[in-house]
Amino acid sequence: MKINRLKKSHKNLSFYIQNFQYREPFQVIVDATFCQAALQNKIVVDEQLKRYLQSELKLLTTQCIILEAESLGPILQGATSIVKKFYVHKCGHEGKPVSGAECIKHMSKQSRYIIATQDRNLQYALRKVPGRALLYLHRATPVLDPPSDASKKLVKNTQQKSVTKNVERSLEQVKKAIEIASKQSEETPKIKRKTKNPNPLSCKKKKTKVIEHPQKKIDDKSKSIEKPKRKRVKLAKHVKLAIVNK
Ligand SMILES: [Zn+2]
Incomplete structure (x- = not known):
């Protein structure tokens, strides 16, 4: 198998892993048309797909796919026997089967499946739904459809x-x-205002202005001019003499 082809398949698979939660082991729903093409090109489906996707795979089919293949009789006998080997997944149509294509459309709504089919109409329909991964055979070579x-x-x-x-x-x-x-x-200015307030300890009491009567002012002035009275101490004569003689 060419390296380029493997690189492409890896790139395409990564797209589904990254964007649509596809996880290993990848679940591949295989229908009878794919098995028919595999038979015609003489390839073993599970071996070839594992080698191509280089991943763990779980190959599935449904009761509807098997019933449809069986209904087509001897033409699809080989394909029917191949498809019957895969794990039969419950599809919700038990007792009232639908066509293989309808069943796959219904199944691909529920979970992250890679659909392996050669049915062109089904491929076309699935490409319109985001996140549906398709596999088909180009002659003997599997191809994972680009997103x-x-x-x-x-x-x-x-x-x-x-x-x-x-x-x-x-x-x-x-x-x-x-x-x-x-x-x-908004809050900080309030705090600033607080700090701006003068320190109460350094505050001087406001001088209250008292309107004084003019006459009182004059009286006060005269009071301030008045010299303090000296107390005269009378000294005895002999004391005076003693001071003078000194
Ligand atoms: Zn079904």
């Missing part, structure tokens, strides 16, 4: 949405930050 436009579109939209969500989230964070900052700036 459909519907799948790529959905992934692109989801990525854009997540980008806008991230932008919205960061805008919201910025808004909150601004709100918090403005709240803080």
